[in-house]
Amino acid sequence: MTVQFVHLLDELRRRSLRMAGLVEDIVQEACEAVLNVDEPLARRVVARDSDVDSEEVKVEHEVIRLLALYQPVGSDLRLLCTILKVNNDLERVADCAINMAERAKHLDSPTVRTHNREIRQLCTLGRQILRDAVAAYVAEDESAAWKVVTQDDTMDALYSQFIRVVIAAASREPESLASHLDILSVAKNLERIADHATNVAEDVIFLATGQIVRHQAPGKGG
Amino acid sequence: MERPENTPEVVVRAEALTISYGDHSAVRAVTMDVFAHQVTAIIGPSGCGKSTLLRAINRMNDFVPSASAKGRLFYRGRDVYAPDCDPVELRRRIGMVFQKPNPFPKSIFKNVSWGATINGYTGDLHELVENSLRQAALWDEVKDKLHQNALTLSGGQQQRLCIARAVSLQPDLVLMDEPCSALDPIATARIEDLIDQLKSRYTVILVTHNMQQAARVSNRTAFMYLGELIEFDSTDVIFTKPNNPRTQDYITGRFG
Numbered sequence: 001m002t003v004q005f006v007h008l009l010d011e012l013r014r015r016s017l018r019m020a021g022l023v024e025d026i027v028q029e030a031c032e033a034v035l036n037v038d039e040p041l042a043r044r045v046v047a048r049d050s051d052v053d054s055e056e057v058k059v060e061h062e063v064i065r066l067l068a069l070y071q072p073v074g075s076d077l078r079l080l081c082t083i084l085k086v087n088n089d090l091e092r093v094a095d096c097a098i099n100m101a102e103r104a105k106h107l108d109s110p111t112v113r114t115h116n117r118e119i120r121q122l123c124t125l126g127r128q129i130l131r132d133a134v135a136a137y138v139a140e141d142e143s144a145a146w147k148v149v150t151q152d153d154t155m156d157a158l159y160s161q162f163i164r165v166v167i168a169a170a171s172r173e174p175e176s177l178a179s180h181l182d183i184l185s186v187a188k189n190l191e192r193i194a195d196h197a198t199n200v201a202e203d204v205i206f207l208a209t210g211q212i213v214r215h216q217a218p219g220k221g222g
Numbered sequence: 223m224e225r226p227e228n229t230p231e232v233v234v235r236a237e238a239l240t241i242s243y244g245d246h247s248a249v250r251a252v253t254m255d256v257f258a259h260q261v262t263a264i265i266g267p268s269g270c271g272k273s274t275l276l277r278a279i280n281r282m283n284d285f286v287p288s289a290s291a292k293g294r295l296f297y298r299g300r301d302v303y304a305p306d307c308d309p310v311e312l313r314r315r316i317g318m319v320f321q322k323p324n325p326f327p328k329s330i331f332k333n334v335s336w337g338a339t340i341n342g343y344t345g346d347l348h349e350l351v352e353n354s355l356r357q358a359a360l361w362d363e364v365k366d367k368l369h370q371n372a373l374t375l376s377g378g379q380q381q382r383l384c385i386a387r388a389v390s391l392q393p394d395l396v397l398m399d400e401p402c403s404a405l406d407p408i409a410t411a412r413i414e415d416l417i418d419q420l421k422s423r424y425t426v427i428l429v430t431h432n433m434q435q436a437a438r439v440s441n442r443t444a445f446m447y448l449g450e451l452i453e454f455d456s457t458d459v460i461f462t463k464p465n466n467p468r469t470q471d472y473i474t475g476r477f478g
Binding site for chain 1: 434476
Protein backbone atom coordinates (compact mmCIF):
# COMPACT_ATOMS: atom_id res chain seq x y z
CA MET A 1 0.00 0.00 0.00
CA THR A 2 2.80 2.42 0.84
CA VAL A 3 4.58 1.86 -2.46
CA GLN A 4 1.29 2.46 -4.22
CA PHE A 5 0.64 5.63 -2.20
CA VAL A 6 4.12 7.02 -2.88
CA HIS A 7 3.56 6.38 -6.59
CA LEU A 8 0.13 8.04 -6.58
CA LEU A 9 1.42 11.03 -4.61
CA ASP A 10 4.30 11.45 -7.03
CA GLU A 11 1.91 11.29 -9.99
CA LEU A 12 -0.31 13.90 -8.39
CA ARG A 13 2.64 16.19 -7.69
CA ARG A 14 3.72 15.95 -11.34
CA ARG A 15 0.18 16.71 -12.43
CA SER A 16 0.11 19.82 -10.22
CA LEU A 17 3.47 20.94 -11.66
CA ARG A 18 2.16 20.41 -15.21
CA MET A 19 -0.82 22.59 -14.32
CA ALA A 20 1.58 25.27 -13.04
CA GLY A 21 3.37 25.16 -16.41
CA LEU A 22 0.06 25.42 -18.26
CA VAL A 23 -0.95 28.46 -16.19
CA GLU A 24 2.44 30.14 -16.77
CA ASP A 25 1.92 29.70 -20.55
CA ILE A 26 -1.54 31.23 -20.36
CA VAL A 27 -0.25 34.25 -18.43
CA GLN A 28 2.55 34.74 -20.95
CA GLU A 29 0.09 34.64 -23.86
CA ALA A 30 -2.32 37.00 -22.08
CA CYS A 31 0.53 39.49 -21.63
CA GLU A 32 1.44 39.22 -25.30
CA ALA A 33 -2.19 39.66 -26.31
CA VAL A 34 -2.35 42.85 -24.23
CA LEU A 35 0.98 44.35 -25.25
CA ASN A 36 0.45 43.63 -28.97
CA VAL A 37 -3.30 44.29 -28.83
CA ASP A 38 -3.62 40.90 -30.51
CA GLU A 39 -7.31 39.97 -30.59
CA PRO A 40 -6.96 36.49 -32.17
CA LEU A 41 -4.37 35.54 -29.51
CA ALA A 42 -6.66 36.94 -26.80
CA ARG A 43 -9.46 34.68 -28.06
CA ARG A 44 -7.17 31.65 -27.96
CA VAL A 45 -6.18 32.49 -24.38
CA VAL A 46 -9.82 32.75 -23.32
CA ALA A 47 -10.49 29.36 -24.90
CA ARG A 48 -7.83 27.73 -22.68
CA ASP A 49 -9.75 28.55 -19.51
CA SER A 50 -11.70 25.30 -19.62
CA ASP A 51 -8.43 23.28 -19.75
CA VAL A 52 -7.34 24.79 -16.46
CA ASP A 53 -10.79 24.43 -14.89
CA SER A 54 -11.03 20.75 -15.71
CA GLU A 55 -7.47 20.08 -14.53
CA GLU A 56 -8.18 21.92 -11.27
CA VAL A 57 -11.17 19.68 -10.57
CA LYS A 58 -9.20 16.50 -11.38
CA VAL A 59 -6.34 17.47 -9.04
CA GLU A 60 -8.78 18.34 -6.25
CA HIS A 61 -10.60 15.01 -6.65
CA GLU A 62 -7.32 13.12 -6.45
CA VAL A 63 -6.18 15.03 -3.32
CA ILE A 64 -9.48 14.20 -1.59
CA ARG A 65 -9.25 10.57 -2.69
CA LEU A 66 -5.71 10.17 -1.33
CA LEU A 67 -6.62 11.88 1.95
CA ALA A 68 -9.63 9.60 2.39
CA LEU A 69 -7.91 6.36 1.43
CA TYR A 70 -4.45 6.77 2.97
CA GLN A 71 -4.82 9.32 5.81
CA PRO A 72 -1.29 10.60 5.27
CA VAL A 73 0.73 12.39 7.95
CA GLY A 74 3.99 14.34 8.13
CA SER A 75 5.55 15.48 4.85
CA ASP A 76 2.94 13.55 2.82
CA LEU A 77 0.13 15.44 4.53
CA ARG A 78 1.90 18.76 4.01
CA LEU A 79 2.42 17.96 0.34
CA LEU A 80 -1.24 17.06 -0.22
CA CYS A 81 -2.43 20.21 1.59
CA THR A 82 0.01 22.29 -0.45
CA ILE A 83 -1.12 20.74 -3.73
CA LEU A 84 -4.74 21.50 -2.83
CA LYS A 85 -4.01 25.14 -1.99
CA VAL A 86 -1.63 25.74 -4.89
CA ASN A 87 -4.23 24.19 -7.18
CA ASN A 88 -6.74 26.80 -6.10
CA ASP A 89 -4.30 29.68 -6.56
CA LEU A 90 -3.20 28.45 -9.99
CA GLU A 91 -6.79 28.35 -11.15
CA ARG A 92 -7.27 31.92 -9.90
CA VAL A 93 -4.10 33.01 -11.71
CA ALA A 94 -5.54 31.54 -14.91
CA ASP A 95 -8.80 33.42 -14.28
CA CYS A 96 -6.84 36.68 -13.98
CA ALA A 97 -5.05 35.92 -17.25
CA ILE A 98 -8.40 35.20 -18.90
CA ASN A 99 -9.72 38.54 -17.60
CA MET A 100 -6.66 40.26 -19.11
CA ALA A 101 -7.31 38.53 -22.43
CA GLU A 102 -10.98 39.52 -22.33
CA ARG A 103 -9.86 43.16 -21.94
CA ALA A 104 -7.24 42.74 -24.66
CA LYS A 105 -10.04 41.95 -27.14
CA HIS A 106 -11.33 45.51 -26.71
CA LEU A 107 -8.16 47.47 -25.98
CA ASP A 108 -7.53 50.68 -27.80
CA SER A 109 -4.04 50.72 -29.39
CA PRO A 110 -3.22 54.39 -28.68
CA THR A 111 -3.98 53.93 -24.96
CA VAL A 112 -1.79 50.82 -24.81
CA ARG A 113 0.98 52.73 -26.59
CA THR A 114 0.64 55.58 -24.05
CA HIS A 115 1.16 53.19 -21.15
CA ASN A 116 3.32 50.65 -22.94
CA ARG A 117 6.34 51.06 -20.67
CA GLU A 118 4.37 50.68 -17.42
CA ILE A 119 2.24 47.77 -18.69
CA ARG A 120 5.35 46.00 -19.95
CA GLN A 121 6.97 46.46 -16.51
CA LEU A 122 3.90 45.09 -14.76
CA CYS A 123 3.73 42.12 -17.16
CA THR A 124 7.44 41.38 -16.70
CA LEU A 125 7.29 41.56 -12.92
CA GLY A 126 3.99 39.62 -12.67
CA ARG A 127 5.34 36.84 -14.88
CA GLN A 128 8.65 36.79 -13.02
CA ILE A 129 6.97 36.48 -9.60
CA LEU A 130 4.80 33.66 -10.92
CA ARG A 131 7.79 31.92 -12.52
CA ASP A 132 9.85 32.21 -9.32
CA ALA A 133 6.94 30.89 -7.20
CA VAL A 134 6.50 27.90 -9.51
CA ALA A 135 10.26 27.27 -9.48
CA ALA A 136 10.23 27.33 -5.66
CA TYR A 137 7.29 24.88 -5.75
CA VAL A 138 9.12 22.55 -8.13
CA ALA A 139 12.25 22.57 -5.98
CA GLU A 140 10.37 22.79 -2.65
CA ASP A 141 12.86 25.56 -1.90
CA GLU A 142 12.05 27.58 1.19
CA SER A 143 14.59 30.38 0.65
CA ALA A 144 13.49 30.86 -2.98
CA ALA A 145 9.90 31.06 -1.73
CA TRP A 146 10.81 33.79 0.79
CA LYS A 147 12.34 35.83 -2.06
CA VAL A 148 9.01 35.63 -3.92
CA VAL A 149 7.13 36.85 -0.84
CA THR A 150 9.33 39.96 -0.61
CA GLN A 151 8.87 40.75 -4.35
CA ASP A 152 5.16 41.23 -3.92
CA ASP A 153 5.72 44.65 -2.29
CA THR A 154 7.51 45.83 -5.44
CA MET A 155 4.52 44.75 -7.50
CA ASP A 156 2.11 46.57 -5.17
CA ALA A 157 4.19 49.76 -5.39
CA LEU A 158 4.36 49.55 -9.18
CA TYR A 159 0.61 49.05 -9.41
CA SER A 160 -0.15 51.98 -7.07
CA GLN A 161 2.13 54.20 -9.12
CA PHE A 162 0.39 53.08 -12.32
CA ILE A 163 -3.03 53.95 -10.92
CA ARG A 164 -1.83 57.53 -10.43
CA VAL A 165 -0.44 57.64 -13.97
CA VAL A 166 -3.70 56.36 -15.46
CA ILE A 167 -5.83 58.78 -13.41
CA ALA A 168 -3.70 61.69 -14.62
CA ALA A 169 -3.92 60.49 -18.23
CA ALA A 170 -7.67 59.90 -18.04
CA SER A 171 -8.26 63.38 -16.62
CA ARG A 172 -6.31 64.82 -19.56
CA GLU A 173 -8.28 62.71 -22.07
CA PRO A 174 -11.75 62.17 -20.60
CA GLU A 175 -13.02 60.94 -23.98
CA SER A 176 -10.83 57.82 -23.63
CA LEU A 177 -11.88 57.03 -20.05
CA ALA A 178 -13.21 53.59 -21.04
CA SER A 179 -9.86 52.62 -22.55
CA HIS A 180 -8.01 53.79 -19.47
CA LEU A 181 -10.31 51.74 -17.27
CA ASP A 182 -9.60 48.70 -19.46
CA ILE A 183 -5.87 49.17 -19.10
CA LEU A 184 -6.27 49.68 -15.35
CA SER A 185 -8.18 46.41 -15.18
CA VAL A 186 -5.31 44.65 -16.93
CA ALA A 187 -2.91 46.08 -14.34
CA LYS A 188 -5.21 45.02 -11.50
CA ASN A 189 -5.24 41.45 -12.82
CA LEU A 190 -1.45 41.43 -13.02
CA GLU A 191 -1.29 42.62 -9.43
CA ARG A 192 -3.69 39.80 -8.44
CA ILE A 193 -1.55 37.27 -10.32
CA ALA A 194 1.40 38.37 -8.18
CA ASP A 195 -0.75 38.01 -5.04
CA HIS A 196 -1.72 34.43 -5.96
CA ALA A 197 1.89 33.62 -6.82
CA THR A 198 2.85 34.93 -3.38
CA ASN A 199 0.27 32.58 -1.86
CA VAL A 200 1.91 29.71 -3.75
CA ALA A 201 5.29 30.74 -2.31
CA GLU A 202 3.82 30.84 1.20
CA ASP A 203 2.44 27.34 0.66
CA VAL A 204 5.93 26.20 -0.38
CA ILE A 205 7.26 27.56 2.92
CA PHE A 206 4.60 25.52 4.72
CA LEU A 207 5.55 22.46 2.68
CA ALA A 208 9.21 22.82 3.61
CA THR A 209 8.89 23.90 7.24
CA GLY A 210 5.38 23.15 8.50
CA GLN A 211 5.04 26.85 9.40
CA ILE A 212 2.05 28.91 8.27
CA VAL A 213 3.55 32.29 7.37
CA ARG A 214 0.57 34.10 5.88
CA HIS A 215 -0.13 37.53 7.38
CA GLN A 216 3.42 37.88 8.71
CA ALA A 217 5.94 40.56 7.86
CA PRO A 218 8.35 39.24 5.19
CA GLY A 219 11.52 37.71 6.53
CA LYS A 220 10.07 36.71 9.90
CA GLY A 221 10.31 33.03 9.30
CA GLY A 222 13.18 33.09 6.87
CA MET B 223 10.64 22.64 45.16
CA GLU B 224 7.85 24.97 44.01
CA ARG B 225 6.61 24.37 40.50
CA PRO B 226 6.71 27.57 38.45
CA GLU B 227 3.33 28.74 37.19
CA ASN B 228 2.23 27.26 33.83
CA THR B 229 4.83 24.49 34.03
CA PRO B 230 3.04 21.18 33.55
CA GLU B 231 3.06 18.86 36.53
CA VAL B 232 5.37 15.90 35.94
CA VAL B 233 3.81 12.55 36.84
CA VAL B 234 6.46 10.21 35.46
CA ARG B 235 10.09 11.08 34.81
CA ALA B 236 12.57 8.66 33.22
CA GLU B 237 16.24 9.56 33.44
CA ALA B 238 18.59 7.52 31.27
CA LEU B 239 16.36 4.51 31.92
CA THR B 240 17.59 1.22 30.53
CA ILE B 241 15.54 -1.97 30.88
CA SER B 242 17.26 -5.21 29.97
CA TYR B 243 16.17 -8.80 29.63
CA GLY B 244 19.38 -10.68 30.41
CA ASP B 245 22.02 -9.20 28.07
CA HIS B 246 19.51 -7.57 25.76
CA SER B 247 18.55 -3.96 26.42
CA ALA B 248 14.93 -3.53 25.34
CA VAL B 249 14.84 0.11 26.46
CA ARG B 250 18.03 2.16 26.11
CA ALA B 251 18.81 5.27 28.14
CA VAL B 252 15.36 6.79 27.75
CA THR B 253 14.84 10.22 29.28
CA MET B 254 11.34 11.70 29.19
CA ASP B 255 8.70 13.47 31.25
CA VAL B 256 5.00 12.58 31.28
CA PHE B 257 2.74 15.45 32.26
CA ALA B 258 -0.43 15.34 34.36
CA HIS B 259 -3.85 15.26 32.70
CA GLN B 260 -2.42 14.60 29.31
CA VAL B 261 -2.52 11.55 27.09
CA THR B 262 1.00 10.53 26.15
CA ALA B 263 1.22 8.05 23.28
CA ILE B 264 4.20 5.79 22.67
CA ILE B 265 4.53 4.54 19.10
CA GLY B 266 7.11 2.50 17.26
CA PRO B 267 7.54 -0.78 15.38
CA SER B 268 7.23 -4.16 17.09
CA GLY B 269 10.12 -4.83 19.45
CA CYS B 270 11.02 -1.14 19.84
CA GLY B 271 10.61 -1.34 23.63
CA LYS B 272 7.40 0.65 24.01
CA SER B 273 5.53 -1.97 26.05
CA THR B 274 8.64 -2.66 28.13
CA LEU B 275 8.88 1.06 28.93
CA LEU B 276 5.19 1.13 29.87
CA ARG B 277 5.51 -1.91 32.10
CA ALA B 278 8.52 -0.42 33.84
CA ILE B 279 6.34 2.35 35.22
CA ASN B 280 4.24 0.04 37.42
CA ARG B 281 7.02 -2.53 37.70
CA MET B 282 5.16 -5.19 35.78
CA ASN B 283 8.57 -6.19 34.41
CA ASP B 284 9.34 -7.54 37.90
CA PHE B 285 7.41 -10.64 36.84
CA VAL B 286 10.03 -11.37 34.16
CA PRO B 287 12.92 -13.03 36.04
CA SER B 288 15.68 -11.82 33.69
CA ALA B 289 14.49 -8.18 33.66
CA SER B 290 16.67 -5.50 35.22
CA ALA B 291 16.58 -1.70 35.29
CA LYS B 292 19.33 0.92 35.20
CA GLY B 293 18.99 4.67 35.37
CA ARG B 294 16.17 6.35 37.27
CA LEU B 295 12.42 6.21 36.96
CA PHE B 296 10.31 8.52 39.09
CA TYR B 297 6.60 8.44 39.73
CA ARG B 298 5.43 11.64 41.44
CA GLY B 299 9.03 12.31 42.44
CA ARG B 300 9.55 8.90 44.06
CA ASP B 301 12.08 6.49 42.63
CA VAL B 302 10.06 3.51 41.39
CA TYR B 303 13.07 1.18 41.65
CA ALA B 304 14.21 2.36 45.09
CA PRO B 305 14.33 -0.49 47.68
CA ASP B 306 11.63 1.18 49.79
CA CYS B 307 9.14 1.44 46.92
CA ASP B 308 6.31 -1.06 47.38
CA PRO B 309 5.24 -2.27 43.90
CA VAL B 310 1.81 -3.33 45.19
CA GLU B 311 1.13 0.15 46.52
CA LEU B 312 2.52 1.57 43.27
CA ARG B 313 0.05 -0.48 41.23
CA ARG B 314 -2.83 0.82 43.35
CA ARG B 315 -1.98 4.31 42.11
CA ILE B 316 -1.25 3.19 38.57
CA GLY B 317 -4.02 1.33 36.77
CA MET B 318 -3.40 -0.77 33.71
CA VAL B 319 -5.49 -1.82 30.71
CA PHE B 320 -4.15 -4.58 28.50
CA GLN B 321 -4.31 -5.46 24.83
CA LYS B 322 -6.97 -8.14 25.19
CA PRO B 323 -9.88 -7.47 27.53
CA ASN B 324 -9.34 -9.68 30.57
CA PRO B 325 -12.39 -9.53 32.81
CA PHE B 326 -12.56 -12.02 35.68
CA PRO B 327 -15.06 -14.84 35.03
CA LYS B 328 -17.40 -13.25 37.55
CA SER B 329 -20.27 -10.79 37.49
CA ILE B 330 -19.94 -7.29 36.06
CA PHE B 331 -20.46 -5.92 39.57
CA LYS B 332 -17.74 -8.08 41.09
CA ASN B 333 -15.30 -7.22 38.33
CA VAL B 334 -15.55 -3.54 39.19
CA SER B 335 -15.79 -3.89 42.96
CA TRP B 336 -13.05 -6.53 43.28
CA GLY B 337 -10.06 -4.21 43.76
CA ALA B 338 -11.90 -2.02 46.25
CA THR B 339 -13.11 -5.05 48.22
CA ILE B 340 -9.70 -6.65 48.60
CA ASN B 341 -8.25 -3.27 49.54
CA GLY B 342 -10.71 -2.95 52.44
CA TYR B 343 -12.90 -0.27 50.92
CA THR B 344 -15.46 0.88 53.48
CA GLY B 345 -17.59 3.19 51.31
CA ASP B 346 -20.69 2.40 49.30
CA LEU B 347 -19.71 -0.32 46.83
CA HIS B 348 -22.81 0.23 44.66
CA GLU B 349 -21.95 3.89 44.30
CA LEU B 350 -18.35 3.03 43.47
CA VAL B 351 -19.42 0.52 40.81
CA GLU B 352 -21.90 2.93 39.25
CA ASN B 353 -19.39 5.80 39.18
CA SER B 354 -16.69 3.62 37.70
CA LEU B 355 -19.00 2.22 35.03
CA ARG B 356 -20.22 5.72 34.20
CA GLN B 357 -16.63 6.94 33.82
CA ALA B 358 -16.01 4.03 31.48
CA ALA B 359 -19.15 4.96 29.47
CA LEU B 360 -20.62 1.51 30.16
CA TRP B 361 -23.25 2.16 32.84
CA ASP B 362 -26.23 2.64 30.53
CA GLU B 363 -25.50 -0.63 28.75
CA VAL B 364 -25.07 -2.81 31.84
CA LYS B 365 -27.05 -1.18 34.66
CA ASP B 366 -29.83 -3.78 34.34
CA LYS B 367 -27.52 -6.79 34.29
CA LEU B 368 -24.85 -6.03 36.86
CA HIS B 369 -24.95 -9.60 38.17
CA GLN B 370 -24.56 -11.17 34.76
CA ASN B 371 -21.23 -12.84 33.98
CA ALA B 372 -18.80 -10.29 32.48
CA LEU B 373 -17.73 -12.79 29.84
CA THR B 374 -21.15 -12.44 28.19
CA LEU B 375 -20.33 -8.84 27.19
CA SER B 376 -18.99 -7.94 23.74
CA GLY B 377 -15.24 -7.37 23.30
CA GLY B 378 -15.65 -3.59 23.31
CA GLN B 379 -17.84 -3.72 26.42
CA GLN B 380 -15.35 -6.04 28.14
CA GLN B 381 -12.54 -3.57 27.45
CA ARG B 382 -14.60 -0.70 28.87
CA LEU B 383 -15.34 -2.93 31.87
CA CYS B 384 -11.58 -3.37 32.34
CA ILE B 385 -11.23 0.41 32.21
CA ALA B 386 -14.00 0.71 34.82
CA ARG B 387 -12.13 -1.84 36.94
CA ALA B 388 -8.92 0.18 36.58
CA VAL B 389 -10.56 3.49 37.53
CA SER B 390 -12.51 1.97 40.45
CA LEU B 391 -9.31 2.22 42.51
CA GLN B 392 -9.16 5.94 41.69
CA PRO B 393 -5.72 5.69 40.19
CA ASP B 394 -3.59 8.70 39.42
CA LEU B 395 -2.18 7.28 36.21
CA VAL B 396 -3.65 4.80 33.73
CA LEU B 397 -1.35 2.76 31.50
CA MET B 398 -2.92 1.37 28.34
CA ASP B 399 -1.11 -1.25 26.30
CA GLU B 400 -2.72 -1.49 22.85
CA PRO B 401 -6.21 -1.22 24.37
CA CYS B 402 -8.03 -1.29 21.02
CA SER B 403 -6.05 -3.81 19.03
CA ALA B 404 -8.62 -6.56 19.59
CA LEU B 405 -11.63 -4.31 18.91
CA ASP B 406 -13.66 -3.37 15.83
CA PRO B 407 -13.71 0.26 14.58
CA ILE B 408 -16.92 1.20 16.44
CA ALA B 409 -15.70 -0.20 19.76
CA THR B 410 -12.34 1.48 19.09
CA ALA B 411 -14.02 4.85 18.57
CA ARG B 412 -15.84 4.47 21.90
CA ILE B 413 -12.61 3.70 23.73
CA GLU B 414 -10.91 6.66 22.06
CA ASP B 415 -13.72 8.97 23.18
CA LEU B 416 -13.36 7.51 26.64
CA ILE B 417 -9.59 8.12 26.71
CA ASP B 418 -10.27 11.74 25.85
CA GLN B 419 -12.71 12.02 28.76
CA LEU B 420 -10.43 10.17 31.20
CA LYS B 421 -7.64 12.71 30.89
CA SER B 422 -9.64 15.31 32.82
CA ARG B 423 -9.32 13.04 35.89
CA TYR B 424 -6.26 10.94 35.18
CA THR B 425 -2.98 10.95 33.35
CA VAL B 426 -2.91 8.39 30.55
CA ILE B 427 0.01 6.70 28.82
CA LEU B 428 -1.03 4.81 25.72
CA VAL B 429 1.08 2.34 23.79
CA THR B 430 -0.32 1.82 20.34
CA HIS B 431 0.57 0.39 16.95
CA ASN B 432 -2.18 2.48 15.45
CA MET B 433 -0.57 5.79 14.54
CA GLN B 434 -3.85 7.40 13.59
CA GLN B 435 -5.10 6.56 17.07
CA ALA B 436 -2.05 8.19 18.65
CA ALA B 437 -2.66 11.23 16.44
CA ARG B 438 -6.34 11.38 17.40
CA VAL B 439 -6.21 10.94 21.15
CA SER B 440 -2.83 12.03 22.50
CA ASN B 441 -1.37 15.38 23.50
CA ARG B 442 2.23 14.24 23.20
CA THR B 443 3.73 11.39 21.24
CA ALA B 444 6.97 9.50 21.78
CA PHE B 445 8.50 7.58 18.90
CA MET B 446 10.76 4.68 19.90
CA TYR B 447 13.00 2.56 17.71
CA LEU B 448 15.33 -0.27 18.77
CA GLY B 449 14.85 0.64 22.42
CA GLU B 450 15.76 4.30 21.97
CA LEU B 451 13.50 7.31 22.30
CA ILE B 452 13.98 8.89 18.89
CA GLU B 453 11.64 11.84 19.24
CA PHE B 454 9.18 13.07 21.84
CA ASP B 455 7.10 16.15 21.14
CA SER B 456 3.58 17.46 20.90
CA THR B 457 1.42 15.16 18.79
CA ASP B 458 0.80 17.96 16.28
CA VAL B 459 4.52 18.31 15.64
CA ILE B 460 5.14 14.55 15.41
CA PHE B 461 2.39 14.06 12.81
CA THR B 462 2.85 17.22 10.75
CA LYS B 463 6.54 18.19 10.93
CA PRO B 464 8.63 15.72 12.91
CA ASN B 465 12.22 16.82 13.42
CA ASN B 466 13.90 13.44 13.11
CA PRO B 467 14.05 11.76 9.67
CA ARG B 468 13.47 8.35 11.31
CA THR B 469 10.20 9.60 12.81
CA GLN B 470 9.24 10.99 9.42
CA ASP B 471 10.01 7.65 7.74
CA TYR B 472 8.05 5.69 10.33
CA ILE B 473 4.88 7.80 10.35
CA THR B 474 4.77 7.95 6.56
CA GLY B 475 5.24 4.19 6.28
CA ARG B 476 8.61 4.41 4.55
CA PHE B 477 10.46 2.58 7.30
CA GLY B 478 13.08 0.06 6.26
